[in-house]
């Protein structure tokens with residue numbers, strides 16, 4: 001795992017965006033896996049800015065989102081479909097027909113999930129998967145106890161996740177109990193996984209994911225098994241890491257040739 005600790009969410013998001021842009025430059029038809037939630041909002045704003053400046057071209061990219069609530073349509077204010085249109089898609093030149101998000105109103109959910117998996121394979125697999133992390137360690141909507149080999153399917157959300165996400169719904173409006181989510185096995189097949197986590201509320205989940213045992217009780221810990229996982233943190237989210245000094249040192253001492261790991265972007269000047 002590559003653990004990059006930045007001063008604040010803005011600098012981390014900027015760095016992550018430069019990395020995504022470099023991946024797209026290296027492979028213009030890249031397939032991006034996308035996440036929702038508060039965490040990637042700044043990353044998407046940075047990507048939109050890179051597009052405006054002519055530094056990122058999404059015209060040949062395709063995207064697959066991690067998840068969607070069951071029972072709400074694509075225009076519902078809290079739907080991930082609407083989130084993606086508002087926070088990213090309408091600001092960049094990705095073709096709408098190349099953006100896919102599970103359909104929360106699908107009649108045949110198992111069939112829809114199987115078709116989603118097939119579509120990912122048909123696109124050549126996901127090159128780079130963006131991830132956030134839930135306070136309980138979930139990735140996508142893979143709640144604790146999710147099979148580490150799971151595929152896209154229906155999941156029941158925990159009470160904690162529904163409470164955490166109530167802020168995206170209207171006052172008194174119930175948060176759906178179910179969601180369709182890519183599985184942990186699906187996520188692990190992405191060629192690269194980029195997880196972002198900011199703020200003190202994520203510090204315990206981050207420490208468990210990076211330094212705890214690999215366990216279905218803590219779904220994000222599976223990233224320890226991913227050959228190419230990059231974790232962008234701010235100081236607060238990194239607050240409970242035992243080895244944070246080492247992670248900072250590794251990043252600061254990266255030999256020049258290794259910085260090219262980030263798709264050729266030398267981001268030395270962008271870090272703290």
Ligand code: GLP
Nearest residue numbers: 035037038039132133134140141
């Ligand atoms: C949501 C999403 C996840 C997201 C997580 C954290 O419910 N399904 O993909 O990473 O919870 O959200 P936030 O970034 O708002 O803290």
